[in-house]
Amino acid sequence: MFLSAILIQTGYDLIPIDFAGIPLNILEDRAFLRVKAWMNRGEDGTVLSNGADVGGERSSVADSLQIFYQADNVFTQEHLQTISDFETKILSVANFGKYCKADSRSPTNNCSKPLSILRFFDGTFGPTFNDPTFSDIVGKLSAAQNSPKLNEVLQFYLGKEAVINSTTATAKSSITRSMIQFGYPLAGYDEQTGDVDEQQKKVQTFLVENVRDLLIDANENGLSGLTVTYTSGQLFSYLIQSQVIKDLMLAAGSFLFIFIFMLIQTQSLFITSCAVGGILISFLGTNLVYRIILDYQYFGIFHVLSIFIVLGIGADDVFVFNDTWRATAHEKHERLDERLSSCYRRASKAMLITSLTTTIAFIANAFNPMLAISSFGIFSGILVMVNYLSAITFFPCVVIIYHLYFENWTWPCFRCCKKKVEPTNLTDAEKFDGHRKNLIVRFFRGPYYYFVVHKVARWVLLVLSLGLIVFFVYMATTIGPQEEQIQFLKDSNNFQKATNLNLQGFRPSSDDNVIKVYIVWGLKHQDLSACHKTDSKCKGKTVWDDGFDLNPKPAQMSLLQLCKRIEDMTDEENGDLKIRRNSITGKLEVKCFLDRINDFLINEGNDTSLYSPTVDLSLPTSETKMATFMGAHPELYNMSAVSPNFYRYFETGMSYWLNNGYSGVTSYDFREYNKLIGVVNDTFDTQLISNSSVWTFGTRLRYAAITVNTTLQAGKLGFEKGLVTVEAWEKFVNDEVAKLPPSLSGGFQCTPDRGNTWHWLKVQKSLVFSAIQGIIIGIALALPILTIATQNFILGSLATLTIMCVTVTVVGIIPLAGWKLGVLESLNLSLVVGLAVDYVVHLAEGYHISKHTDRRGRLRDMLENVGISVLSGACTTLGASLFMLMAEILFFMQFGIFMFCTIGFSLIYSLVFFTVMLGICGPQNQTGSITPLITWVKNKLTGRNKYDVDCDVCEGHGFRAPVKNGE
Structure with missing residues (x-):
């Protein structure tokens, strides 16, 4: 944190935030490189001109403001006059003449007229079309329709169901639109040294300060019976950047929920404050690695999700260590360092397995050719490991300080309420009669344990679980690719409505959004x-x-x-x-x-x-x-x-x-x-x-x-x-x-127009492939990691099978929710394995370390020792994800749904399917153990044979040949 503060003070761009766009480009793709060449022709200093003053003031379109008007029939005298008055109001705002697109036919750079249905009534197309009072709407529009050149122009302003018929004296459309263009370069712009981005920012500032309020008022309150929707590239960019910040504030709600939940679980303000602080500091530590060591210069909208991810994962690690520490109080330890060592070994190993598998699942995205996804995967993977390092270095110190100085401390005003404890010489383990005080622990070791091992109930639970899996497998087979462009906002948002109207509301015309x-x-x-x-x-x-x-x-x-x-x-x-x-x-x-x-x-x-x-x-x-x-x-x-x-x-x-x-x-x-x-x-x-x-x-x-x-x-x-x-x-x-x-x-x-469609098609395909690749890599690596961690192939296989069930369930949710496989869904799917692994790994580790050899004894120990940590970790992440459902940006809301479903089904499959499977076919004694294989490999590497014996003083080898008689 100190280093971060120094770098920021020196002007170093420590967090290179860029919410304006999402770099989903495949840099090696020929379609991308060709469009890049076309769009930047002449940027190398070559002066490209056709003789005329093509680079004049406000000669190029910097932005286009589209306004959509809807009513039962917009082609009435009253509605056209309302449209005219509203457009006049926009054209009259302060400094409009400085930012409008200049009319190339005007020697004095007058503003070009808006593209509007009104042009057929103001004489723009000749004296035939001069009707400023809109007294002959049918006549003017019919004349335009009968003109080969003007008919093509007219189509741009007509809704799909529009009717213009002079015979029946009908001119009707439920929708029309206007387009007001703004231009750059602005006055004083140097074409050779000027920054186009800076020019566009000036246009954006003008629109936000002078036009935006008029549009918002018309959108919210309407205009004399007209429903108004609008869109603009610069206003949309401004909204996204400001909305990301607003939606990011939802992390404060997630933070508060996790803080309160952790406080209830730990029953210590000291532990909770230090734990949450450590989680947040891990974010800063991650950014130092990401920004300085790896030299990444992009921090985008996807990276914001890492805040929600680290809150959930960090809280999970805290619960694992804290609950393990509490569990050691039920064991006999002669000294405090012995107790800490026992807790540290178990907790650090459990956290390492989950952190490692989660990191690998995130890092798998590093192979994605698109910067937005690869950088997010790398950042999130580093974040998980930095949080793990914090959990095994910083948090144990917090726990020990609390145990030594604050465990028996009570707020002064509440000390009178604290029960007096009689002096005793009993150890921590002897203070308990074999029963845990925690209600949740008692539930898992008692009623829940007996329920999942019941000879009838367990089979019912297994059948229900398999039925659920089969249903979601079927749903997963119905998933289809997303054909529409990426959607940033909810359907109820003004800008999304405008996008939908542009795509679906109008007749085909020469100005269509065609490729x-x-x-x-x-x-x-x-x-x-x-x-x-x-x-x-x-x-x-x-x-x-x-x-x-x-x-x-x-x-x-x-x-x-x-x-x-x-x-x-x-x-x-x-x-x-x-x-x-x-x-x-x-x-x-x-x-x-x-x-x-x-x-x-x-x-x-x-x-x-x-x-x-x-x-x-x-x-x-x-x-x-x-x-x-x-x-x-x-x-x-x-x-x-x-x-x-x-x-x-x-x-x-x-x-x-x-x-x-x-x-x-x-x-x-x-x-x-x-x-x-x-x-x-x-x-x-x-x-x-x-x-x-x-x-x-x-x-x-x-x-x-x-x-x-x-x-x-x-x-x-x-x-x-x-x-x-x-x-x-x-x-x-x-x-x-x-x-x-x-x-x-x-x-x-x-295809340089409309966002390079040819390239975007390849991006879509790559996203689907990368999502599938990420899932396969995550699951493929989970099996050997879990097998080695639990030292049991059966246990590792059952845990991996559970992760697969969670994954296919989340995939099946996509078509069930009415979604298709697009950019947002593909990115979310690439994270599923990483988020799904935690709880089943904790349970598998709990089963593995049990001192019992029979499956029922191991199962009971697992539920007693790990169940509360699994439930606590799930509750914090579920609670944190609920706040994301209130986000306005669709991706944040959708990620919240994915996160909630992934964690929810991970909890269900872990505590039901995985637990029942362990009760039915969980490994007993040394069944499925890979310890002999590990021992054999170790012996082969060290040169030890079956006749050698252990030795503590054998020149570091740890073994020696047996002593023969007489030697």
Whole structure:
């Protein structure tokens, strides 16, 4: 603790908290590395631009605020006016103009209008759609529906059951939505040295301070008959970070419950205070190992669970040692150190077995490729062992101090109530008449013991236990994979409602949350070799494909043909690729910049005021074509300054198209394609447009992408079906790229939008595999550890069988609760073995150390000596987990349910199934003992044979040959 305080004072980031995201990434996955390359293109300092001021103030979307309005019919005059008034109120908040996304068509950076159904009534789409009083709702919406271009836009605002029919004068929808966008860079931002994360924090601060209260009020109280739900990436991030802290405060309730329960059990404020303090200090000690020695730089939302885990496990160790210490009072010991030694040997061994098995179960997660899970497993595993070390070093000192100085001490005001004890010379063991004073101990050694060994009751208990196991085995076979995206909040939470509405509430539209496949050229997989092993935010290094070039004619024509090939696919060819067909045009939705360039250049060549009728400027470009083009625009191109070896003709035509002829008016194509292509200055060919200090021509095309919309919705695709589509796309793109010229041979496909869906599918599969792997590793290692610890194969096997029963029961709870196997469930399952092992191990150890040789005598000793510790440990963990059920973050609540069920069924199976099995077939005498095997192995290693005898003074060997007659 002292070291921690010093490090914190020196500014060391001792607990690198990051609750903003969960790093569930497989770093070696090609889908991850490809998207990483796309998302961070240009981060290496390469200036990527298309001539126009693409990095202007508030030019990129930093956040989008979506507001959902619901009623029986939102398309009424009253409701539309209410929506208009509410949006106006948001647009009028302080400093909105500093943070809104700028309208790229506005020369003065005016705020872009919200995307809203209101745009069909305010003249945005022309005078036909100018109805500020909403007097002709049916007419305006019907006109939009009948317009091919506007109909596609309109679909975004219509609920699934919406009806717009001019014949019946109907305009009805139970839901609509608006989207208000906020932008960065903000004023004064340096694109080369600025921190985008810092920019987003400023946007988040603005939203929290100026907009959030308006949204909360509308959500809680409604708006004139409208139900309001909202969502925003920055507001969601703010909620999660603040909610984690609030839910973490529930640990205070768990702490208080454990403190009170421990106080009742130990009947000592001194022992309880020291024990709980030791548990909390073990958390700090663990963090020092985790952060400083192992150099982990991530402490996330999953790590918070370790607080609840250590409270339960730490209390269990305290009860084991304290109850063992009390039990030694019933034995004859000549001296205090002899009594402590007896207690220490038994308790430390029992705690070691449980701590070791629990640690192994947690550490098994270290092999998980995802940082959030592997780091949590390592942290929790270390925590369990640090707590064990504290329990065997610090707590014995506490017990001895209490025994010597406080055991007979009473609060002054209660001393008059304390019964006087007559002086006696009896030892601690002789003060008792053979019966324990503790009610629970008497119950376990008496009524419960006779019940579980009763010739009828035991078989009834066994049949009931087996029936319960069979039921949960069946339920476990019905478990299915989670197809939806990870859910952080309960269904009743505003943000979760908004997520569900986005996925399920609206008609298909061009702005749907569909998976978009990018086919990319110019980039290679991101280089992460310089990143710290635990730095989830490291962007890595961009690796460019220097061979990428679209100037060769075969390259242009091949890429055009590829676009055409995708657009003209038959339904059979499109089967596994799932490309979406436009509901209006009927064509497959492909966004190919070469198609647009080709159309633009053809139209340019048809301008008879600039070119002769025989001029052909269509792709592929050539020196002759582009020389004619450039010569027709002397105001832009100084042909006398163009080198005879000029090469970048394709890029010259591309830049003219993208920048709308350098007119200063942003075109639709610029907004649609600017992010899909990037250029960099060429050493030899790049020049400024005449009389311009901004625009250039002759740049080098650095990267380019074409995009394809699929029918698949992000967040609603499971890995079993999804990975089939991934492999279909991988095969298709690889096959097509193999046919392209060498300058296009480096193309690949990826899905950078919507959280990298292709990668997320592989993460889902990995999570399921890791959960199964963790269970198998935990159980596989439990058997040899328990067998060696109890030195009996039968006892170890029965204990392992019990752990397996607990595990399959918890797995069966998932479908029983209506859940599927997703991120949260997989993580919880990886912890089941670690949490399930404690109680059966304590009981097995109690059976093993019994001085009796028959199974009934051993069983009774086990229940008498260990039963109270098992019950106490279970009660504290069950009580602690109950507080987690009140958490707002779904994972915390779900973990509380998992923890409660795991501990509850561990207690049931341990005290019922395992105990009954011991009463029926528990090992007697030396049956199942591995002691002879251990002895044989030891003798083989030391060279001792069967004729040697023990010897205390034989040069450290401990044995010698027998003495012969006459020697």
